[in-house]
Amino acid sequence: MTTPVPHDAAPRRRRRFAALQAVLLLPPLLFVLSTVPGVRPQQGYQFLLDGVLNNLAYECAAALCLLRAWRSPTGRTGSLLLGAGLAVYGSGNVAWTFVVRPMAEPPYPSVSDALFLSFYPLAFAALVLAAHRPGSRLAWSLWLDGVVAGLAVGAVAAAAVVDTILEAPVAGWAAVAVTTASPLLDLVLLVLLAALLSMHAWRPPLGLWLLAAGLVLFVVADLSYLYRTAMGTYVSGMLTDGVWILGVVLMGLAPGWPTVRSRLHLPRWALLAIPLLSTVMALGVLVADHVWHLHPLAVGLAAATVVAALGRLLLTFREVANLADSRELARTDEVTGLGNRRALYRAVEELEGARGASSVSLVLLDLDRFKEVNDSLGHHAGDELLRAVGGRLQQFGRENGTREVVRLGGDEFALLLPSGTAAAELLASGVHEVLRAPFTVESLQVRVRASAGIAVLPLEALDASTLLRRADVAMYHAKSRGAGTFTYDVEADEFASGDRLATAELVREAIEKRTLTLHYQPKVDTGTGAVSSVEALVRWHHPTRGLLFPDAFLPVVEGAGLMEEMTVAVLEQAMDQAREWLRAGDPLAVAVNLSASSLADPRLPHRVARLLADRDVPAHLLEIEITEDFLMADRERARVILDGLRRRGVRVAVDDYGTGYSSLAYLRQLPVDDLKLDKSFVTDMGSDPRALAIVRSTIMLAHSLGMRLVAEGVEDAETCRQLADAGCDVVQGWYYSKALPAAELEAWLARYRGTPVPAAPAPDAPAVPAVPAVPAVPAVPAVPVAQVAQVAQVAR
Ligand code: C2E
Ligand code: CA
Ligand code: CA
Numbered sequence: 001m002t003t004p005v006p007h008d009a010a011p012r013r014r015r016r017f018a019a020l021q022a023v024l025l026l027p028p029l030l031f032v033l034s035t036v037p038g039v040r041p042q043q044g045y046q047f048l049l050d051g052v053l054n055n056l057a058y059e060c061a062a063a064l065c066l067l068r069a070w071r072s073p074t075g076r077t078g079s080l081l082l083g084a085g086l087a088v089y090g091s092g093n094v095a096w097t098f099v100v101r102p103m104a105e106p107p108y109p110s111v112s113d114a115l116f117l118s119f120y121p122l123a124f125a126a127l128v129l130a131a132h133r134p135g136s137r138l139a140w141s142l143w144l145d146g147v148v149a150g151l152a153v154g155a156v157a158a159a160a161v162v163d164t165i166l167e168a169p170v171a172g173w174a175a176v177a178v179t180t181a182s183p184l185l186d187l188v189l190l191v192l193l194a195a196l197l198s199m200h201a202w203r204p205p206l207g208l209w210l211l212a213a214g215l216v217l218f219v220v221a222d223l224s225y226l227y228r229t230a231m232g233t234y235v236s237g238m239l240t241d242g243v244w245i246l247g248v249v250l251m252g253l254a255p256g257w258p259t260v261r262s263r264l265h266l267p268r269w270a271l272l273a274i275p276l277l278s279t280v281m282a283l284g285v286l287v288a289d290h291v292w293h294l295h296p297l298a299v300g301l302a303a304a305t306v307v308a309a310l311g312r313l314l315l316t317f318r319e320v321a322n323l324a325d326s327r328e329l330a331r332t333d334e335v336t337g338l339g340n341r342r343a344l345y346r347a348v349e350e351l352e353g354a355r356g357a358s359s360v361s362l363v364l365l366d367l368d369r370f371k372e373v374n375d376s377l378g379h380h381a382g383d384e385l386l387r388a389v390g391g392r393l394q395q396f397g398r399e400n401g402t403r404e405v406v407r408l409g410g411d412e413f414a415l416l417l418p419s420g421t422a423a424a425e426l427l428a429s430g431v432h433e434v435l436r437a438p439f440t441v442e443s444l445q446v447r448v449r450a451s452a453g454i455a456v457l458p459l460e461a462l463d464a465s466t467l468l469r470r471a472d473v474a475m476y477h478a479k480s481r482g483a484g485t486f487t488y489d490v491e492a493d494e495f496a497s498g499d500r501l502a503t504a505e506l507v508r509e510a511i512e513k514r515t516l517t518l519h520y521q522p523k524v525d526t527g528t529g530a531v532s533s534v535e536a537l538v539r540w541h542h543p544t545r546g547l548l549f550p551d552a553f554l555p556v557v558e559g560a561g562l563m564e565e566m567t568v569a570v571l572e573q574a575m576d577q578a579r580e581w582l583r584a585g586d587p588l589a590v591a592v593n594l595s596a597s598s599l600a601d602p603r604l605p606h607r608v609a610r611l612l613a614d615r616d617v618p619a620h621l622l623e624i625e626i627t628e629d630f631l632m633a634d635r636e637r638a639r640v641i642l643d644g645l646r647r648r649g650v651r652v653a654v655d656d657y658g659t660g661y662s663s664l665a666y667l668r669q670l671p672v673d674d675l676k677l678d679k680s681f682v683t684d685m686g687s688d689p690r691a692l693a694i695v696r697s698t699i700m701l702a703h704s705l706g707m708r709l710v711a712e713g714v715e716d717a718e719t720c721r722q723l724a725d726a727g728c729d730v731v732q733g734w735y736y737s738k739a740l741p742a743a744e745l746e747a748w749l750a751r752y753r754g755t756p757v758p759a760a761p762a763p764d765a766p767a768v769p770a771v772p773a774v775p776a777v778p779a780v781p782a783v784p785v786a787q788v789a790q791v792a793q794v795a796r
Contacts, residue, residue, distance in 0.1 A: 146195025
C-alpha cells in the first residue's frame with residue numbers, strides 16, 4: 001500500500017510510462033486478433049503477419065516485462081530474469097523466421113530450438129525467486145498442495161498428449177530429446193507454479209495471478225502445438241499462435257504490482273478443494289489407464305499425485321494435533337506448573353460471564369530479592385525457589401477463595417480473586433505472611449519478600465489486560481514507596497458516583513465534538529519491510545489530567561453506554577485521516593478497533609460503507625480489528641457482520657488471538673483476513689522456547705487457512721527476526737514505533753522509507769529498522785511513562 005507500488009512522484013512521467021506500455025501492447029494485441037478464427041481471409045503462413053508482426057509481438061512482450069521489472073521496487077531480479085527468458089524465447093522465434101525457415105532443408109533441432117529451451121531455466125529461476133519470500137518459512141502442507149496440484153495437471157496432460165507427441169516420426173536422439181524436453185519442462189513449470197500459488201494460500205498478489213495465467217496459456221499453446229504438429233494439423237497463424245502470444249504478454253505484464261495479496265482470491269473451501277480435485281483427477285487417469293492403456297509417464301504421475309495427496313492429509317492431521325497440544329501447554333508455566341498469563345486471561349473471561357461477584361481483583365506479586373538468589377546460587381536454585389514460592393501461593397490461594405494463581409514470568413506471580421478491595425487487601429497481607437517463613441533452596445535457608453500491586457475492577461468493566469496494567473501501575477507505586485502493598489482501586493476513583501458521572505459527561509462531549517485523539521502505530525510487512533497499514537489507537541486529552549490512554553477511560557465509556565457512539569467517532573476520525581493520506585498521494589490503510597459492545601448493530605457494515613462512500617475512501621483502506629470474545633459470544637451476529645464488512649471490501653482481523661477460546665476450526669468458517677497474535681505470546685518468546693513453538697504452529701495453521709499472521713508487541717530486534725523467520729507476515733510494536741499522532745507518524749514514515757529495509761534479516765545482523773523507535777521503552781513497569789504519571793494522579 002505504501003512503498004511497493006510503482007509510483008512516481010511526477011504524474012507526467014507516469015503518463016509517459018502508460019503511453020509507452022500502450023504502444024508495446026499494440027502489436028501483440030493485433031497479432032492475437034489476427035489469429036481469431038474467421039479473421040484472416042486465407043489460412044497458412046503469411047510473412048507480414050506470421051513473420052513480422054508475430055516476432056514484433058514477442059519482442060514487445062519481452063520489452064514490456066523488462067521495462068516494468070526495471071521500474072519495480074520489489075522482486076526486481078526475478079522479474080528481470082523472466083524478461084530475459086521472454087527475450088530469449090522471442091529471439092528463438094526470430095531465428096526461426098529469418099534463418100531456419102528459409103533453408104531448403106530446415107534442420108531439427110536447430111539454433112532456434114536451443115533458444116526456445118533456454119527460456120525454461122530463466123523462467124524457473126524467476127519462479128523460485130518469486131517464491132522466496134525472505135525470512136519466511138512455509139507450511140509444508142502448502143508446498144505439498146502445490147506439488148499435488150502440479151502433478152495432477154501433469155498426469156492429465158500426459159495422458160492426453162504424450163503418446164501422440166512421442167509417436168510422431170522424428171529422427172535422431174537430439175530430435176527425440178528436444179521433442180520430449182519441452183512437454184517435460186512445461187510440466188515442471190506447472191508444478192513450480194502450483195507450489196508458488198499454494199504458498200500464497202492461493203491468494204497471491206495480482207502480479208502473480210498474471211504470471212500464472214500467462215504461464216498456463218503458454219503451456220497450453222505449447223502442448224497444443226506439439227500435438228498438432230504430431231498430428232500434422234498445425235498451420236502458422238492459427239489460434240494456437242495467438243494463445244502463445246497472449247501468454248507471453250500476460251507474463252510481460254506481471255512485474256511491478258503491489259505485493260499485497262489480491263482481493264481476487266479463491267474461496268476458503270478451495271484450499272481443500274485443490275488437493276481433493278487433484279486426487280480425483282489422478283484417480284481418473286488411473287481408471288482410464290485400464291481402458292486405454294495410457295503412457296507410463298501419465299500413470300506414474302497419477303500415482304505420485306495420490307501419494308503426495310496422502311502425505312498432505314497426514315501432515316494436516318499432525319499440524320492440527322500439534323496445535324491442540326500447544327494450546328494446552330500454552331496455559332501452563334514450565335517452571336512451576338502453575339497457570340501462566342494466558343490461563344489468567346482465560347480465568348478472567350470466565351469471571352466476566354459469572355454472576356454473584358460485583359468486582360474482581362488481581363493481586364500482582366513481585367519477589368524483591370529473587371535476582372540475588374538467581375545470581376549468587378544459579379538458575380537451578382532460582383527455579384527451585386520459584387517452584388517453592390509457587391507451591392505455597394497455590395495452597396494459600398486455594399484455601400482463601402482465589403480463582404487462579406499464575407506465574408506471569410520472571411519472578412512475577414498473580415492471584416485472581418472474585419471480590420473487591422477489602423478482600424484483596426486481606427489476601428495480600430496473608431500472602432506477605434505466607435512468604436515470611438524461610439525457604440530451603442539447595443539446603444540453604446533463603447528469605448524472600450514480595451511487593452504487591454492490587455487492581456480492582458467492577459464486573460461490568462472487567463477486562464484482563466486492563467486489570468494487569470493497573471496492577472502493574474499499583475506495583476510500581478508499591479515498589480517506589482517501599483510499601484509492601486499498593487491498591488489501585490478504580491471503584492474508589494472514576495467509578496465513585498460523583499467523579500464517574502462528571503468523567504462520563506466530559507468523555508461524552510469529546511465523543512460528540514470529535515475531539516478524541518487518534519494515534520497511529522505502523523504495521524510492517526516482514527517480507528518487504530513496507531508499512532502495510534497503521535492501527536488507530538484512541539487517546540483522550542482530559543481537561544485536567546492530560547493525555548489519557550484507553551484503559552483509563554474506556555471503562556467509563558463502556559459503563560456510560562457510550563461505546564457505539566465512540567466507535568463511530570473513531571471510525572469517522574480514522575477515515576478522515578485515511579482520506580488525507582489518500583489525497584496527499586500516499587494512501588495508508590487504517591485499522592480501527594471495534595469492541596464487542598460497539599458491534600450490537602447488525603447494520604454496522606452498511607454504516608461503515610456509508611462513512612467510506614461519503615469520503616470517497618476505497619474500502620481496502622479500512623481494516624477492522626475484533627477480539628475473539630466477540631466472535632465467540634454471538635456467533636450468528638458475528639458472521640452476519642463480518643460477512644457484510646468483507647463483502648464491501650473491508651479487511652477483518654481477529655485481535656488478541658490466543659487469549660480466548662476460539663478454535664481455528666471455528667475461525668476458518670468466518671471471513672477473517674488476519675490473525676493478530678496476542679502480545680503475551682510475543683513477549684514470552686524470549687524466555688520460553690515453547691512460546692516460540694506455539695507461535696510457529698499458529699503461523700503455519702493460519703497460513704494453511706489462508707490468513708495472514710500479524711504479531712503485535714514486538715519490542716526488540718531479536719523477537720522481530722525470530723518472527724520473520726517463523727514466517728510471520730506482519731509485525732507491529734515499539735521496536736518500530738509507538739502509536740504516534742498523524743503528523744509525527746508521517747515524519748516517522750519519511751525517515752523510515754528513507755532507509756533501505758533489508759528484506760531478509762541476516763541471521764546475526766539486527767533485523768530491520770530502522771529508525772530508532774520513539775523514546776526508550778521504560779524498564780518498569782510495562783506501561784508508557786506518560787501513562788504512569790497520569791495514572792499516579794488518578795490513584796489517590
Ligand atoms: P490492542 O488493540 O491490543 O492495542 C495494542 C496495544 O498495545 C496498544 O495500547 C499499543 O499502544 C500497545 N503496544 C503497541 N506496541 C507495543 C509493544 O511493543 N509493547 C507493548 N507492551 N505494548 C505495545 P493502547 O493504545 O493503550 O490500547 C490498549 C487497548 O485499548 C487496545 O489494545 C484496544 O483493545 C483498546 N483500544 C484502543 N483504541 C481503541 C478504540 O478506538 N476503540 C476500542 N473499542 N478500543 C480501543
Ligand atoms: Ca487492536
Ligand atoms: Ca491486540
